[in-house]
Structure formats: structure tokens, C-alpha cells
Amino acid sequence: MRSEQRPRGEPVLARAARILQAFTPEEPELSVSEVGRRAGLHVATASRLIAAMVGLGLLARTPAGRVRIGVRLWELAQRASPTLGLREAAMPFLEDLHAVIGHHVQLGVLDAGEVLFVERLSARDAVVNVTRIAGRLPVHASSTGLVLLAWAPRELQERVITGPLSAYTPATVTSPARLRALLAGIRRQGHVVCDGHIHADATGVAVPVRSGPDPAAPVVAGLSVIVPSDGRASSLVPALQAAARGIARRVGGSSSLVQ
Template sequence: MANSPTGESVIHRLVRIISAFDAAHTAMPVSTLARRTGLPPTTTYRLVDEMLEEGLLERDPRGKVRIGVRMWELVSRSSSMLGLREAAFPFCEDVHAVVQHHTTLGILDQDEVLYIERLSARSSAVNIAKIAGRLPIHACSSGLVLLAYSPKEYQDRIMARPLTKYTDSTITTPALMRQHLAEIRQHGYAAMRGIIVPESSGIAVPVFNAENRAVAALNVIVPAREENTAATVPLLKAAARGISRTLGWRGELTGTVHRTQKIPVQR
């Protein structure tokens, strides 16, 4: 019923239309939209009319179409991301204020890091992590942290694929990757210099949810060779604990807890 002669559903065509917009193309004439989606112009015009009517798209003052305010609102107010972003925000802000470098929050989605928050520094390192932007899992500190805390089967699946080399420092072999992931789990953070662009370093720590699963990575990006890892890591870890606790995490149940001292009962 809802399918075109080619069997493509209305919803799939709607996704093709929305996907034609990105940060570099936020508004365009309908003719351009038809060209970018590859849909027949008549189909595009009809769908755009319906989407304009529902507020999913809107016209800008020059008559170009763009993603509608209503669409942003519908998605933003109900997204499960809102809870994570709201929990993380005050802690991200504190990190950002103290470190004075780009601070991001990223999650894993479709084997990539999707950045759901970015607090930018006005003058700081090159930062290629954009809000709602993606970076490859093996070539950013957030990705490596999230991978380090993922199940082994997932790690194996990622390492079975070719790992693109972005710089001389990108980790591209499973053996070296396994060594890095073990170190990250042991120390509780990743500090990587120039693995996607030579001039930036990333320092990232995991954020846990109530089920003790690493659901996000908190990350600062600093100019390469200006890392102050010794000072930054404790700050990031403390902030990540705060975010995790807000998400219902109750602290590690296993691991580095040692009970060698008998604690006297308070009377």
C-alpha cells in the first residue's frame, strides 16, 4: 500500500530525503534535493510537500527547504540521548572549565563513535569530533575506550575488519590493538596521540550505566605534545564517576577492591 512501483516504502524514501541534509547542506532547493536523493523529481516534490505540511521540513526565507523546527523538537524531546546528555552536562562543563580544551561525550553506534555532546574551546586543538558527527572506533581515544570495555566477541569482530590507517600512529594490527585494549582496561583510560590527525591527542575514560556497562566515553582533545595526562586523567575519572552515578551506577563490584584492613566499628 505504501510502496512505490519499485517496492520502496514511503518511510525509506523519507529517510533518503532527510539523509540528503548534513552540516554542509542544511538548506537546498527541492531540485537539488531530488538530485542528491536520486528520487524522481515528481516523487521528491510530492514527499517534500507532505513533509512541509507536517513541519518535518520547512522553507527558509530564500525559499530553500531545510529540516523543520518541529522535527528537531519531536526527536530531541523524546530521545534516549537526552537523558545521557543531561546527566553528563554539568560534569562535562566542569571538566571543560578546568581543562579548557575540547570536551566531548561519545557513544558507540554501528561500530563507530557518535558524538552526542561537544563543549568547544575557543582556541585549542584541532577537533574533528562534531555534535552528531562520527569517527572510526579504532582511530579515536573514545572509540578505543568503548572497545576496551566491550565483550570479546565484539572486539574480535572489529579486529577482523581492515583497520584504516589515518596517520603513522593509527593502530591497524590486531596484535597491537589487543595490547592497547588490555592497557586501557588495566589503567581505566586511553591517552592516544595523533591516531587520526597528527596534531591532536585524545584522553578518554568510560562512563557506566546502572547495569555496569560502558555506555559512553568522556574525552578531552588537546594539542599533541601538550598532554598533561597525569593531571587530566584523575579529573576525567572523577567526572565519569559522577556521570555514571547519575545514571544509576553503584561502583565496581569486582576488580581493584582490596580489603586488607579490618575496619573498626564506629560506636
């Protein structure tokens, strides 16, 4: 959106937020003009705000004069992250699971109708995996997202089911009727196996992580592994479920770990 289309008197904080959102994992460094264009700001306005944010440590300049996210912003985010306790509780179980699986083990939470990945362990020769820490995927497409959606509020489920269902591969669920049936099956079986839903060579297996050992406790995260599509993914479900129960015991019913 062009800057002149922005409402007059827009708060500086809103502009600063758009500047931060201009950066992506694929493009962590941008020129001032690129930041302004992506944020919908005049280059002079972008330059002034960037200078202020650099002064606060929220942004940093590279030797080439480009701009990137500052270490100070990462530090502040780590202190206040609502997922920090969850990640700390989960890490020993993620490490044990990763030692057994040898591919990718990841933990995701539901945020703004998407799955946000808060932790991931990988191996050098692991199968292809498009997710990354602090990355997002649509809930209907990934195994982690599907287990979160299965126990999400009904309004969100209906919004996803009736909304656009984008496809990553021919195996991605794009039919509302099929998605509705899949969610019912996940709630019944307690897990999901997604063969080739994101990439043809990879299969995701996921289980819910609850806020405590009670089987009826709220689901606060999704635990998943990404392994080769060799037909053996289902055999990993018991290991995933054991890890999820361990995480739930450590979480201990604390609803403050995630928003």
C-alpha cells in the same frame, strides 16, 4: 543508487528517511534536485515527498527555495532521545572538566558500530577538533571510540578488528594486532591516550562512563578531552576518571538512558 534500482513498492517511510539522510553538517541546505539525487529518487518523487515533509515541519524551505531540516524534527528528536538523561546527568561534570581543561570536552555513545557524539563543550582558541554534536567517527580511530570498543560485545570487537581500519594520520591504528593489544591495554588501565590519531596537533584522552558506581557496571558512554599534542595529556586522566565516576553516580544504574 539510482531510483530505478530501488525495490518496487518501497515504503514511503524508507524514502523519507533517505531524504533526511541527504543532509550533512557541511551541507545543511540542498536543492530539491540535490536531495533527489542523494536519496536515489526521481526529482518529481522527491519534490512531492519534500512538500509533504515541509507541511509536517520535518523539513523547511529557505528564502532561496532550498531545503533544510525543520525545527519540528529537532524538537521531536529531543523529546525522545535515549541519550537525553545521560546528557543531563553528565552536563555538570562536563562543565567542571571544561573549566579545568580549557579545550574540548565531549561525551560519546556506541551506535551502529560507530561512536556518536551526544555532547561537546569547546573554547574559542581550543586545539583543532573534527568532532561535533551528532557527529560520528569510527571507533578504532578516536579515543572515545576506543574506550567504547574496549568494553563492546566481542562480536563487534572482532568485526572492527578484522574489518577495514581507515587512517586519518600516520598515528591512527590500522593494524589488527596493534588494535587488539590496545583494547586489552585500555581494559587493563581504564583509559586511553591517542596522540595525533585524528589530527597531528591534537591528542584525545578518554575514559569509560559506567551505568552506575559499581566498577563492574556496564559501560554506557565514553568521556574524552581533546588537547594539544604537547606531551601533557596523560596528566588529565585523574580528572577525567573523577568526572566519569560522578556521572556514573548520577546515572544511578539506569539502563534506560542509552540504547
